[in-house]
Amino acid sequence: MFKGRSITLKHLLVGGKKKIGLQFKSDRVIQALIEQLPHVIWSNDFNMYHLPM
Numbered sequence: 509m510f511k512g513r514s515i516t517l518k519h520l521l522v523g524g525k526k527k528i529g530l531q532f533k534s535d536r537v538i539q540a541l542i543e544q545l546p547h548v549i550w551s552n553d554f555n556m557y558h559l560p561m
Contacts, residue, residue: 527558
């Protein structure tokens with residue numbers, strides 16, 4: 509059954525550098541997949557993962 513999972517991409521500026529924010533509702537599957545991406549970093553300030561552009 510489709511669970512309606514989605515990820516929203518956000519424009520972020522972290523430390524003066526452009527980043528791609530990954531915003532999603534709490535979901536262990538999505539979180540596990542995102543954590544496998546190279547160069548992904550958690551931001552406490554934005555409360556989301558982000559990647560370099």
